[in-house]
Amino acid sequence: MLRILHDTKIDFIRLWKITTIVTLLFTVPGLIAIAISGYHYSVEFTGGTLMQVSFPKAPDVGQVRSTLDAAGIKGAEIQTFGSDTALVIRAQDPREVAQQTRGAQSVATEITAALVSRYGPKDKAFRVDRTETVGPKVGAELQQKALYAILVSFIVTLVYLAWRFEWRFGLAAVIATAHDILGTLAFIKYLHLEISLIVLGGVLTMIGYSLNDTIIIFDRVREDLRKRRKESLYDTLNRGVNETLPRSVLTHTTVFACLVALALVAGEVIRPFALVMMFGVVTGTFSSIYVAPVVLLWIERKWPRAVGERGGVGPRSVRDTPSSTQQQPKRRKAAGQS
Amino acid sequence: MATIRNRIILILVLVAASIWALYPRTVKVRELRNGVWYDTTQKQVPLKKGLDLQGGMYLALEVDESKGAVANKAEAIDRALKVVRNRIDEFGVTEPDIRKVGNDRITVELPGIKDEQRAQQLVEKSAFLEFQITDKTGALDKVMPRIDQIVRNKGYDKQAPGAAGPAPAADTAKNAISSLFTPSDSGKAKADTGKARAAAPTKGAARQADTGAAKSDTSDTGILNGASNGPFSRLIQQGQMPGEYYVSTTDVPTVSRYLAYPEIAAALPPGKTVLWGTTADLGTGASVTPLYVVDTKPIITGEYLTDAKPATDPVEGNIVQFTLNSEGGRRFRQETGKHVGDYMAIVLDGKVMGRPPVIESAIGTRGQITMRGQPLQQVQDLALVLRAGALPVPLKVVDSRTIGATLGADSIHDGFSAGVLGLVLVVLIMIGYYRFSGFLAVIALGLYVLFTLALLAGFSATLTLPGIAGMVLSVGIAVDANVLIFERIREEMARGKTTRASIDEGFRHAMTAIIDSNVSTVLTALVLFEIGTGPVKGFAVTLIAGIAASMVSAIFVVRTFFLLWLNRTRGARTLSI
Numbered sequence: 001m002l003r004i005l006h007d008t009k010i011d012f013i014r015l016w017k018i019t020t021i022v023t024l025l026f027t028v029p030g031l032i033a034i035a036i037s038g039y040h041y042s043v044e045f046t047g048g049t050l051m052q053v054s055f056p057k058a059p060d061v062g063q064v065r066s067t068l069d070a071a072g073i074k075g076a077e078i079q080t081f082g083s084d085t086a087l088v089i090r091a092q093d094p095r096e097v098a099q100q101t102r103g104a105q106s107v108a109t110e111i112t113a114a115l116v117s118r119y120g121p122k123d124k125a126f127r128v129d130r131t132e133t134v135g136p137k138v139g140a141e142l143q144q145k146a147l148y149a150i151l152v153s154f155i156v157t158l159v160y161l162a163w164r165f166e167w168r169f170g171l172a173a174v175i176a177t178a179h180d181i182l183g184t185l186a187f188i189k190y191l192h193l194e195i196s197l198i199v200l201g202g203v204l205t206m207i208g209y210s211l212n213d214t215i216i217i218f219d220r221v222r223e224d225l226r227k228r229r230k231e232s233l234y235d236t237l238n239r240g241v242n243e244t245l246p247r248s249v250l251t252h253t254t255v256f257a258c259l260v261a262l263a264l265v266a267g268e269v270i271r272p273f274a275l276v277m278m279f280g281v282v283t284g285t286f287s288s289i290y291v292a293p294v295v296l297l298w299i300e301r302k303w304p305r306a307v308g309e310r311g312g313v314g315p316r317s318v319r320d321t322p323s324s325t326q327q328q329p330k331r332r333k334a335a336g337q338s
Numbered sequence: 339m340a341t342i343r344n345r346i347i348l349i350l351v352l353v354a355a356s357i358w359a360l361y362p363r364t365v366k367v368r369e370l371r372n373g374v375w376y377d378t379t380q381k382q383v384p385l386k387k388g389l390d391l392q393g394g395m396y397l398a399l400e401v402d403e404s405k406g407a408v409a410n411k412a413e414a415i416d417r418a419l420k421v422v423r424n425r426i427d428e429f430g431v432t433e434p435d436i437r438k439v440g441n442d443r444i445t446v447e448l449p450g451i452k453d454e455q456r457a458q459q460l461v462e463k464s465a466f467l468e469f470q471i472t473d474k475t476g477a478l479d480k481v482m483p484r485i486d487q488i489v490r491n492k493g494y495d496k497q498a499p500g501a502a503g504p505a506p507a508a509d510t511a512k513n514a515i516s517s518l519f520t521p522s523d524s525g526k527a528k529a530d531t532g533k534a535r536a537a538a539p540t541k542g543a544a545r546q547a548d549t550g551a552a553k554s555d556t557s558d559t560g561i562l563n564g565a566s567n568g569p570f571s572r573l574i575q576q577g578q579m580p581g582e583y584y585v586s587t588t589d590v591p592t593v594s595r596y597l598a599y600p601e602i603a604a605a606l607p608p609g610k611t612v613l614w615g616t617t618a619d620l621g622t623g624a625s626v627t628p629l630y631v632v633d634t635k636p637i638i639t640g641e642y643l644t645d646a647k648p649a650t651d652p653v654e655g656n657i658v659q660f661t662l663n664s665e666g667g668r669r670f671r672q673e674t675g676k677h678v679g680d681y682m683a684i685v686l687d688g689k690v691m692g693r694p695p696v697i698e699s700a701i702g703t704r705g706q707i708t709m710r711g712q713p714l715q716q717v718q719d720l721a722l723v724l725r726a727g728a729l730p731v732p733l734k735v736v737d738s739r740t741i742g743a744t745l746g747a748d749s750i751h752d753g754f755s756a757g758v759l760g761l762v763l764v765v766l767i768m769i770g771y772y773r774f775s776g777f778l779a780v781i782a783l784g785l786y787v788l789f790t791l792a793l794l795a796g797f798s799a800t801l802t803l804p805g806i807a808g809m810v811l812s813v814g815i816a817v818d819a820n821v822l823i824f825e826r827i828r829e830e831m832a833r834g835k836t837t838r839a840s841i842d843e844g845f846r847h848a849m850t851a852i853i854d855s856n857v858s859t860v861l862t863a864l865v866l867f868e869i870g871t872g873p874v875k876g877f878a879v880t881l882i883a884g885i886a887a888s889m890v891s892a893i894f895v896v897r898t899f900f901l902l903w904l905n906r907t908r909g910a911r912t913l914s915i
Contacts, residue, residue, distance in 0.1 A: 104735045129745040135736040149869040208862035212855030255814035257763035266756035
């Protein structure tokens with residue numbers, strides 16, 4: 001039997017000071033950078049025009065830029081995309097976007113015309129692989145929808161946690177998730193990724209994924225608390241993390257392997273998503289080991305359980321102490337789950 | 339034993355159902371060959387590919403209110419939806435998707451479209467056909483001085499210095515026009531009239547000469563010349579028939595701008611409308627655009643049209659022949675009977691098509707629209723939109739995505755490669771680490787891929803590029819359930835339990851964790867499904883389908899394998915895990 005990290009007894013929680021510093025060092029500069037210069041948002045959100053154009057030979061980006069400038073297309077951003085021969089042109093300047101109120105495709109038509117006049121007929125001298133033209137109204141709508149989605153997913157997650165765990169565990173899981181979100185926001189900033197719908201999808205998926213990691217450790221802790229009543233919470237938390245370690249390592253390895261495959265092979269459109277998720281796997285693992293248990297410990301010390309609750313995070317204590325049976329219906333429900 | 343048999347039967351049924359759901363079936367495909375659509379049949383796996391995978395176009399349309407508010411938008415959009423659907427059906431796109439979103443938006447998905455501009459025009463064109471009698475009272479001439487006055491007083495002529503266009507070109511054009519249409523004139527005609535005239539007899543101009551000369555011997559020329567120094571009137575030259583004027587094409591933006599000012603619009607003669615015609619090339623390098631003054635009230639509109647087809651006329655070139663229904667024919671006959679000797683402008687979407695013909699006698703149910711040398715394809719498209727009916731309101735594109743077929747094919751290829759690579763990595767990890775049990779999990783993983791695809795086909799969900807990414811990702815997540823179970827089995831075995839007991843305990847205890855982790859992922863996927871546009875929706879759908887399939891494959895199927903193994907190796911005590 002091949003075993004990795006079997007029966008480990010690592011004192012993870014002891015390292016909390018170092019890991020907190022690591023987290024802060026990673027996250028805070030990123031958040032400051034976001035506060036200063038914000039994000040780059042995709043055409044879907046800002047409105048505007050995106051065109052992916054490929055040429056038979058690698059074009060001179062400067063020349064394409066001057067061609068567009070000459071045609072009066074202001075502030076277009078031009079980048080190579082995947083290979084030298086493919087360019088992505090983004091016209092997101094507010095003036096260009098405003099022009100699209102009359103018809104979303106007007107700027108795309110202008111760009112095509114400018115390229116035709118410089119390079120020759122379309123489909124011969126160059127090929128338009130992808131066009132996205134978003135009017136300002138649709139962009140604003142999507143912004144609102146995205147904001148709404150983030151809020152809804154938070155609420156749904158909170159409701160689920162409240163129903164699943166008693167509040168101390170739930171709060172610890174929420175804080176761990178918040179840590180992951182902030183870390184991911186900083187990560188997106190560091191990599192200069194564009195905030196698009198697909199990146200947002202990555203972030204939301206990442207939240208779900210990192211949360212279930214925390215849930216699995218907490219489940220184990222709850223089970224251990226029920227079995228080993230004499231052990232301190234500190235030890236139980238460490239034990240829970242250690243016991244789930246092989247599972248964590250293996251699952252994260254398989255998911256990570258799939259994400260690496262996506263990032264390497266699936267193309268430019270999917271890569272940002274894969275990168276965000278890869279970071280999500282890392283930070284999710286980190287937070288469920290170093291953030292959630294540490295926060296839980298802190299919460300338990302700050303708001304200790306009542307006498308009837310002592311040592312009994314798990315439901316068995318509820319059954320053992322008849323006095324508290326009536327007052328703890330929520331945790332009894334949790335017992336039915338496990 | 340009975341339970342194992344039932345389990346195996348259930349698994350076999352599921353596999354059979356999945357294969358049936360994915361079995362290639364014959365579908366009708368419309369194919370474009372030499373410009374004509376043919377219906378052919380093809381064997382296809384019933385998995386719907388999204389636009390980002392097969393290439394195509396997505397459009398979101400809304401009512402365009404820039405030219406006036408629309409009273410009942412919701413009702414108008416319903417009717418517009420019908421018209422757009424008719425047109426797309428006639429155009430012949432394989433599996434188009436046209437639907438109303440919310441109250442005020444139509445979305446159109448056209449897979450496999452090559453000429454996106456043409457498709458867009460087809461959808462956007464209002465195709466509102468009207469027949470309007472040109473003005474013969476010289477109404478515009480009468481108000482011309484006043485318009486000049488307004489332009490001068492308000493300083494409109496100074497507002498856009500660039501609007502007059504590149505001056506030399508405009509001058510040449512104007513000279514050409516003056517020399518063409520005011521041949522007898524003194525002051526304006528330059529010495530080289532002969533040259534201009536020699537160049538003049540192009541298609542349009544030649545006919546103008548004979549039709550125009552007969553009718554337009556009005557006294558208007560005098561008025562026009564008198565006022566022709568005004569900022570407005572100097573841009574406009576008398577045409578060849580009543581109500582017709584010519585504007586050098588370079589001046590069209592300026593004149594349009596003037597006409598758009600509310601004061602000027604108010605100064606125009608009541609009951610009359612000013613419309614642009616189709617630009618004609620004079621052959622001298624300059625071109626003119628005719629401007630028509632017509633009665634605002636059309637004698638008849640395109641609502642009575644029953645058929646329209648493209649044709650080629652030896653004299654007129656490409657034309658669209660149309661037929662009116664009997665009621666329309668009666669009205670048309672009646673109205674044209676009243677207007678014998680007048681000119682009738684055929685107005686499509688506010689633009690006069692061709693030169694208004696003179697009404698020689700009452701016209702019945704048939705007529706034609708001259709396209710002035712436009713390519714056959716455009717003539718075909720016009721016939722098509724006329725047949726399909728006019729849009730009740732003008733529409734504009736508010737959002738569009740176009741993906742080339744090459745890029746789509748690349749995406750499928752890349753997504754597929756990523757899937758294979760991911761799968762291979764997962765298989766290696768699982769078998770390498772869990773050996774025999776890992777092998778069982780890998781077989782279950784194969785079933786998982788089959789089930790997921792079958793679910794997508796069964797619910798006719800659309801497979802998109804992010805959807806493929808979701809599938810690849812859920813391969814990684816799918817084995818999580820097995821990892822949880824196997825780790826638990828190992829722990830139970832380490833505690834000294836028998837293999838059978840360990841397996842039972844492992845499955846039982848791992849269940850909570852498995853359900854938990856899947857629920858949180860499904861919840862986020864549902865939220866994504868709610869907000870996402872096409873491709874991201876695809877991601878959410880495949881993620882949900884993947885999780886549902888993994889519950890069956892990782893738990894039920896693997897459990898069955900273990901039970902089977904336990905039965906076969908009755909004495910064996912060590913499980914390779």
